[in-house]
Amino acid sequence: MLGSGPFARACLWGYALLVLAFLVLPILVILPLSFSAGAFLHFPLPGLSLRWYARLLEHEPWRISLLNSLIAGTIATVLATVLGTLAAVGLARARFPGRSLVMALVLAPMIVPTVILATGAYFFYRPLGLTGNLLGLAVAHTVLGAPFVVVTVSATLGALDPALVRAAQSLGAPPWLAFRKVTLPIIAPGVVSGALFAFVTSFDEVVVALFLTGPAQRTLPRQMFDGIREEINPEILAAATILVVLAVALLVTAELLRRRSARLRGIAP
Amino acid sequence: MRAPRPPNRPPRCLATAAVDLRRALERAERRRALGGFALALPLVAFLFVFFLLPIVGMLAKSVDNHELASVMPKSAELLRTWRGVGPPPEEIVAVFARELKEAYLRREVAVVAQRLNREQAGWRNLILGTARRLPDTAEGGWLATLVRLDPAWGEPAIWAGLRRAAQPWTDIFLLAAVDLARDERDAIRPVPPEQAIYLDILARTFWISALVTLLCLVLGYPLAYLLASLPERWANPLLIVVLLPFWTSLLVRIAAWIVLLQREGVINDFLVRIGVLEEPVALVFNRTGVLVAMTHVLLPFMVLPLYSVMRGIPLSLTRAALSLGATPWVAFRRVYLPLSMPGVAAGSLLVFILALGYYITPALVGGAADQMISYFVAFFTLHTANWGMAAALASLLLVVTLLLYWLYARLVGIERLRLG
Numbered sequence: 001m002l003g004s005g006p007f008a009r010a011c012l013w014g015y016a017l018l019v020l021a022f023l024v025l026p027i028l029v030i031l032p033l034s035f036s037a038g039a040f041l042h043f044p045l046p047g048l049s050l051r052w053y054a055r056l057l058e059h060e061p062w063r064i065s066l067l068n069s070l071i072a073g074t075i076a077t078v079l080a081t082v083l084g085t086l087a088a089v090g091l092a093r094a095r096f097p098g099r100s101l102v103m104a105l106v107l108a109p110m111i112v113p114t115v116i117l118a119t120g121a122y123f124f125y126r127p128l129g130l131t132g133n134l135l136g137l138a139v140a141h142t143v144l145g146a147p148f149v150v151v152t153v154s155a156t157l158g159a160l161d162p163a164l165v166r167a168a169q170s171l172g173a174p175p176w177l178a179f180r181k182v183t184l185p186i187i188a189p190g191v192v193s194g195a196l197f198a199f200v201t202s203f204d205e206v207v208v209a210l211f212l213t214g215p216a217q218r219t220l221p222r223q224m225f226d227g228i229r230e231e232i233n234p235e236i237l238a239a240a241t242i243l244v245v246l247a248v249a250l251l252v253t254a255e256l257l258r259r260r261s262a263r264l265r266g267i268a269p
Numbered sequence: 270m271r272a273p274r275p276p277n278r279p280p281r282c283l284a285t286a287a288v289d290l291r292r293a294l295e296r297a298e299r300r301r302a303l304g305g306f307a308l309a310l311p312l313v314a315f316l317f318v319f320f321l322l323p324i325v326g327m328l329a330k331s332v333d334n335h336e337l338a339s340v341m342p343k344s345a346e347l348l349r350t351w352r353g354v355g356p357p358p359e360e361i362v363a364v365f366a367r368e369l370k371e372a373y374l375r376r377e378v379a380v381v382a383q384r385l386n387r388e389q390a391g392w393r394n395l396i397l398g399t400a401r402r403l404p405d406t407a408e409g410g411w412l413a414t415l416v417r418l419d420p421a422w423g424e425p426a427i428w429a430g431l432r433r434a435a436q437p438w439t440d441i442f443l444l445a446a447v448d449l450a451r452d453e454r455d456a457i458r459p460v461p462p463e464q465a466i467y468l469d470i471l472a473r474t475f476w477i478s479a480l481v482t483l484l485c486l487v488l489g490y491p492l493a494y495l496l497a498s499l500p501e502r503w504a505n506p507l508l509i510v511v512l513l514p515f516w517t518s519l520l521v522r523i524a525a526w527i528v529l530l531q532r533e534g535v536i537n538d539f540l541v542r543i544g545v546l547e548e549p550v551a552l553v554f555n556r557t558g559v560l561v562a563m564t565h566v567l568l569p570f571m572v573l574p575l576y577s578v579m580r581g582i583p584l585s586l587t588r589a590a591l592s593l594g595a596t597p598w599v600a601f602r603r604v605y606l607p608l609s610m611p612g613v614a615a616g617s618l619l620v621f622i623l624a625l626g627y628y629i630t631p632a633l634v635g636g637a638a639d640q641m642i643s644y645f646v647a648f649f650t651l652h653t654a655n656w657g658m659a660a661a662l663a664s665l666l667l668v669v670t671l672l673l674y675w676l677y678a679r680l681v682g683i684e685r686l687r688l689g
Binding site: 005008012013015016019020022023024026027029030033040041042043079083084086087089090091092093095096097099100102103104105106107108109110111112113114115116117118119120121122123124125139140142143146150151154200203204206207210211221224225228229232236237240243244247248250251254255 | 316488
């Protein structure tokens with residue numbers, strides 16, 4: 001087959017490594033710049049310092065926007081995880097009429113351009129009292145995050161052996177107990193990684209934030225958006241570096257969860 | 270779920286027992302289905318209220334036409350049913366003039382002026398100027414008075430515009446979104462070339478999305494192919510590398526590309542230093558920047574579906590082709606490539622759909638000529654409050670997206686939609 005000869009294989013590896021470098025290097029390049037002692041974004045660095053991180057901590061708008069992002073993200077994550085997990089369990093349980101339509105609706109927020117949700121929310125969250133506060137933002141972020149929870153939980157549910165639940169029920173466990181003692185521990189990795197997805201979705205969302213929030217509800221992505229628009233300085237790169245570290249931590253967590261779930265289901269690690 | 274309860278009485282014969290059992294089973298299944306729906310209901314209800322209704326309401330704004338009727342109700346009623354070309358009969362003009370003056374005194378005339386300006390640029394001033402200078406009594410009839418204030422009132426165009434503004438709903442925004450307008454006889458015609466911008470924007474949106482999809486395919490296919498041919502313990506760490514940008518904030522990635530690509534940026538620095546370039550070139554805030562950054566952001570969405578399809582292609586099939594004398598290239602083209610097409614379709618459709626709605630990336634790394642349709646939706650909503658136009662463009666974008674979503678569901682299956 002193509003790429004099986006040693007030369008072809010080397011070419012394939014070379015190309016693939018270039019593509020991987022294209023994916024990762026741009027993100028890695030900003031890390032050293034954020035530790036620069038100077039104000040310009042050049043290599044070689046004039047020296048190393050933590051001054052931009054110190055500025056980040058002193059600067060009031062960054063602190064407020066981080067807090068706002070954490071609040072909106074937490075509300076959105078809790079809502080999306082509860083609603084999404086229930087829906088995934090329900091959708092996996094039985095084929096009811098209109099199931100595929102429900103599925104299409106539940107997954108639609110992943111596909112429909114965010115600017116459409118944002119415009120709709122701009123006009124119609126106002127009468128509900130959901131503009132100019134963090135709750136409205138959290139509600140819109142729940143809409144965006146819930147499909148991820150449904151997808152990850154459905155994936156773990158699909159691999160759940162129904163005989164386990166039936167065994168629990170035949171031994172006299174009522175449905176809720178069987179869910180709590182059998183289903184939930186097995187799907188827990190899916191639930192947690194869905195929750196991580198939902199949190200990241202909210203924590204990184206800027207379009208709805210541009211439409212729904214005023215200066216008092218400025219979120220971290222919005223703060224970065226304005227910063228990038230004006231001029232990129234090492235301060236923004238310091239914020240970006242913190243976000244990259246966070247992303248790596250979340251990614252590793254999600255991967256460990258995936259392996260744990262595979263092990264629990266009896267698939268090789 | 271509880272097992273169906275056995276019938277109290279012993280069955281009279283096997284046939285009735287079978288019927289009882291089937292009924293019990295059906296009952297249990299129905300209860301199960303109902304339970305499943307009940308669990309999905311909270312999310313469905315949530316999405317209905319906070320996702321579906323706002324979008325439907327927003328779509329309705331694209332045909333909303335309430336301004337004239339709410340400020341000048343009697344004129345709107347008369348104009349709505351009036352048929353004819355040129356200035357309407359004197360009694361309609363008289364009602365119009367009276368209501369215009371009243372609206373001016375109530376300080377509500379700006380709403381009407383704004384609405385008419387959507388019909389034709391310049392009519393805002395016509396309405397405002399006329400309303401301000403309108404006398405209390407007409408000498409020689411109201412129409413003559415209006416024409417004396419501004420000769421435009423003698424033309425058929427403004428009256429046809431007012432009639433359109435008097436209708437219960439309007440199609441001017443939807444027509445304008447595809448560079449069409451109505452003339453004084455209400456016939457649909459293309460707008461003058463210097464005003465025709467939206468088809469251009471639409472074509473640009475499609476073109477950028479198509480290019481990004483192609484770039485993702487060219488970069489992603491060989492990578493996924495290699496990953497799928499590796500043992501899992503090698504493939505998994507490399508897949509994490511593919512996923513890393515996916516988990517990293519979009520704004521971080523955009524910032525990174527600006528730092529790399531700008532005129533004083535890392536790449537220009539490097540190329541000038543090693544002598545490839547005489548002087549720095551513009552790599553960002555133009556089409557190049559948009560294509561590079563969007564490809565970077567969307568590449569994982571191409572690699573992951575490709576990889577999952579390619580993992581499922583048995584190696585024995587290409588081996589069989591090779592053992593039957595096919596060259597490696599023929600074995601790839603005739604056996605492997607067709608088998609990997611579901612992955613190509615899934616990845617390409619997904620990347621294309623997502624690219625169509627992009628707003629933040631082009632806004633930050635593109636120039637004025639690289640903005641896509643979402644940008645204009647946001648622009649009209651947030652900056653000019655031209656909500657009809659924003660809603661019309663959003664409707665257009667939504668229809669295209671939903672058509673492609675439907676195609677995705679048919680070709681790939683909705684259950685396989687995963688963004689990560």
